[in-house]
Amino acid sequence: MTEFNPTILAFCCNWCSYAGADLAGVSRLQMPPNVHVIRVMCSASVKPEYVFKALSEGIDGVLVLGCHIGDCHYLTGNHRTAKRFPLAQKILNDVGIDERRLKLDWVSAAEGEKFQTVITDFVSQIKQLGPNPLREVRF
């Protein structure tokens, strides 16, 4: 039995969290290679549908990263993000999927280190939770 190597999807907003990820790169901050970033303009453009889709198709965890509240390049964009995803978490919990497989966090363009911590912690979190049970479920 080889060690569980989770596949994780991350949505990063162009202005803060993606820039933060770049900064982490430029600063050569090392982190586990399980996270695959999709760049969007704003965390508020991430449809919860994407998260549900990804998880029910077997992705082990989904990260949504945006600007800090107040820093949003689009004024109050991330306010909606902050409303949607906690609810999405609850819904996951209601059908029996561990809500910790979805994480919402804020990373600014200046926070390379924070990006590293968020990624590292989330990956170890998911490793703890083990493979997404839905991988095995065949509908």
Place this chain on the structure above:
Amino acid sequence: MKEKVVVVGGGIAGIQAALDLGDMGFEVHLVEKTPSIGGHMAQLDKTFPTNDCSLCILSPKMIMCADHANITIHTYSEIESISGKFPKFKVKIKEKARYIDLSRCTGCGDCAVKCPVKVPSEYEEGLAKRKAIYIPFPQAVPRKVTIDAANCRMITQKKCGVCKKVCQAGAIDFDQKDKFVDIDASAIVIATGFEMMDMSQVPQFGYGVCKDVVTSLQFERILSASGPTGGHLVRPSDGTEPKNLAFIQCVGSRDAKTHVYCSSVCCMYATKESILAGEHAPNIKTTIFYMDMRAVGKNFQEFVIRAKRNYGVRYVQSRPAKVQPAKEGKGAFVSYEQKGSGGDVASEEFDMVVLCPALVPSASSAQLSQSIGLKLDPDGFLATPDFQNPVDSNMKGIIVCGFSSTPMDIPDSVTQASSAAARVADLISGGAC
């Protein structure tokens, strides 16, 4: 009919000035004496205080210049003469013969592979060899080869000509002559930048005597992934990784005997290079000998603190008197006065010593001042007498920016380049009154 502006110097300041002027709708002619634009910034591995990869941020701007509808780049070219005065300058540009038909050369480099002549590479600060026919560095703009006539056997001795044989594009032209281009320019921007001081002026620091004493720019190349050591931190004498490293600040600068002024950037690039050294060799012990740690820019202090905290860099406030060879020509002894010990002189051995020499105005600015009467300041930089317009030279319509006017770092040079663009536009539009 667009007004023409000539920008002299293809370093970061010249590039930015050209881009801004081009965007403002002027017809820009960017003149660079070497075969590629990019200047010293292209030689740097990283830039402080973010440690951005230097070429990664520079190369898009270089290519933007090449692509820009309003910008014509004249590389391997020099200003032959400037006559007339604002707003009607006559600028004669000498496009030195590079013995290459640029329209044909694909920059494949086959010729360079076959060329038998090896000479020290300027881009690698003499730490590596290049051929007599060469492309200075991978991201060069234009990415075309150049034959340096002084070293080419075909040109000097009429024998060889291998390059012509191997060139499938038929781009080699040994009969090429210098070409002159005349431009009626409304204004001229001078961004001739800096060069390293003549190290023979400071023999006490053992440069040229001890193999393992290098200049900061050489060290920058040693650190660079694309550099002569393939990004491995090794010392010249025996190719081993240095265990302890010394930086000596203010070599030949802040010194009445050589250059009185402060070069402004050395404290920070030394700090940067010490951090990079720490990343290459986690256990390396680095010492920086300094007079005043001039970390005055945005996040510079934090950068120095990071060097101390995360990379254990040791900052010693003392000015070393001399550097002497150590045994077997490896490493060197640095002797300096210890603070708080009644002036005892200590002598400490280092595997490698990096000198941070004075950065002096490039020779071109002196030539220009002679040929067209630009005033120089007491330190040899182009004078900017009008305090209200810090980029105006003593001659109306001739604007200076970047290091050629006074020592400054990259952001300040970029800013001044934009100021220069503004001044050009102001003068040409006739000013407020």
Place this chain on the structure above:
Amino acid sequence: MPRIGVFICHCGHNIASTVDVEKVAEFAKTLPNVVVAAHNMYSCSEEGLGAIRKSIEENKLDRVIVAACTPRTHEPLFRRNCERAGVNKYLFEFVNIREHVSWIHAKEPEAATEKAKMLVAMGVAKAALLEPQEESESSVIPVAVIIGGGISGLAAMSALVSQGIETHLIEKEKQLGGILKDIAVIGPEMKNTKELLDKMIKEIKCSPKAHFHLSSRMTDMQGFVGNFEVTITGDDKCSEKVKAGAIIVAIGGREWTPKGEFGFGKIPGIITQLELEKRLAKGDVPDNAVFIQCVGSRIPGRDFCSRFCCNASIKNALRIIEAKPNAQVTILHRDIMSYGTTAERVYRDAAEKGVRFMRYGLDSLPKIEKHGDGLSVEVFDETLDDVIGMSVDTIVLAVPMVPIENVKDVATQLKVPVDKLGFFLEAHVKLRPIEFATEGVFICGTARWPSQVSECIAQGLGAAAKASIPIREGKVKIEPITTSCNIGKCIACGNCVAACPYQAIEIIETDGKRHAFVTEAKCKGCGNCVAACNNDAMQQKGFTTTQLSAMIDALVKNAMEASQ
């Protein structure tokens, strides 16, 4: 069927030393719609770009993917390259395998290569669904607004009006000049401030294009590059709206007020640099003085160096000595920051003229006590390795320049960021020092970072150059990342209208059907409406739900195969 070309970049060693680029290229060849996959040393070099253009022609590619560094710096370059080869530049997709792979997984080459493959697969999946886009243009109002009437703002204004550009300057005080009003002489160049300001203002005022709004503040800013609307409100509470194409921020900084350091506020005779400037301007010169540098700066918690204070102290030390040749003047410092040519010369000059420079450390701060009607200072001199005592009548604290109190408000109105100290955060610290990430808004002077006067002027001029570019051009291009409504799917529920932060969406009726409508010029492309729409009717150019879903599917597919 789309014809996709994939180009993997070595970026010298930056990528290739960790990621097996050959493997990734081979893998890319197996992906749907991929016609050709190659790798080259520097995709961004002229050679690399040429190779891509050549391949586009040879293989009739209609989609291009480059897997290299970050789109945030290099996307425009590769897009232009596609254009040159006749491929619509929005049919280009960037995959980041340097910042997001090789640089952060340096020690795990296999894993890094696998991840690079996945990201390429995702890129290919999206690219297949990309559609050609056109940048729409919007006109630029040929007017500039400058916020702040200090030296930086004035420099910017002089440059703008000289170009004949209509310029409005907003100054909160009733007088121009900012902090320089209180400073008679500018260091290190020893220039007369009044002459400079009077000359500048006179020149500006002789232009009919110059408009001043004194005792006023910006109270609102709406719109976007080329079409801003700035609301200016005077202290008299009446406001006016100014339409502008570009905005320059020059709100300056303020002197930090000591919190009792060295007995400031308690012991008389201890003053700040600015207080000394005011006294010297009035001809009130101390008989002897001690300057203490780095008070409130370069200390834990406020690490930064305020850049000009050393020069200011040296300048004032010289002025004191010139006025009173017998005056005892000492500068207690932790490093003299007289960088450059002039400053270094002035520093030497001061030393020769008898100004005493002594270095102190954080661990041995100068001790100050009331001593008769004067003050006594005790300091440990690191060089002499001994404690030195002196008695003076004035002690000058060189305190740092910090952002003005309401900087956050200004930042919020302009939707631009500030750093943790409260200084404005430029678009890129190295190569875009006087621009904001927000198009059409620029920054100069001490609101960005403490600077010498000559530097402030240079920044002001530079910001003016940047601001003049769209105005001279007369138009700006709107990047096609805006959203639009698929009328067929829209049921006019109004979720998008509620979610849009820019009031860019309204519900309208076309031939009997109610549906959402997006005003493109107002849309900034945040895609908030896309996520709010339950019907998948709202779509963002370049980020359509089909495109992003395809990326997810690609990740799932490859992940599942990998795990098998």
Place this chain on the structure above:
Amino acid sequence: MNDLGKKLTKMAFEDLKADYLLVVRQEHGDLAPAFISKDEDVGEVRFDAPYQLVTVLSRIYPHIPTGKIAIVSRKCDELAINELTKRGILDEKRIVKIGLACDGHTADKCRCPDPKPSKVDIGEPVKGIPEDPLVAKLMKMTLEDRLKYWVRQFKKCNKCFGCTANCPVCFCENQCVLGERTLVSEKSIPPGLAFHLVRSFHMSDKCIECGECERACPGDIPLLALRRMVHADMKEMYKFVPGDPKTVSPLLTTLEGEVMEDEHNVC
């Protein structure tokens, strides 16, 4: 016309001055909705409608450009009408409600916590069922068991869209995203979990717990329970209850609500 019919027509056309009346009546042994105007025979009216009259209303509403419509509405119909009027799909001025208090049997069948409309016109109000026993059971389960339970249930889904078609507050008509492969990848029937997760999210700020989806489901998937769990989450997180005539869905507002917007404009 039966007595209930007489009572209703009088109420609708005389007391409430409505132009139309929407009821359920018995037609050749079947229950069917009847939409009648004044002077039409309403027929054998029944009050135990097997579906939401509001669903019928929202479907025919676009085709009735003018006039006042009276509708027999239970507590759940009433909430549905609120939700639809709040979202501008129905014009409240054109709808008049005839409050119907459900009987014990119906209340049990719906596991309804509160079968009493704001205004009772017909029927005797009865007590509701305080808590949904199934929800309680599910919440006590471990995550694993709960997932097992739902997977078992959802495997019965054959994507007939009965749940959406019969939902009074599903106003997307035939534009439902669940029908497309974009967001719900089209594997074989039954659809993956995404189908139900997405629907739960879309219903989170609308569902008024009538239970019609559950009753309409040929696979007897206890959808109402899932709705109620999400409902509880909304209430817990945002103090929001769908069917309230005023409060806007929290998913559409900023964190500080509109206040913050105003501040933004003045600061």
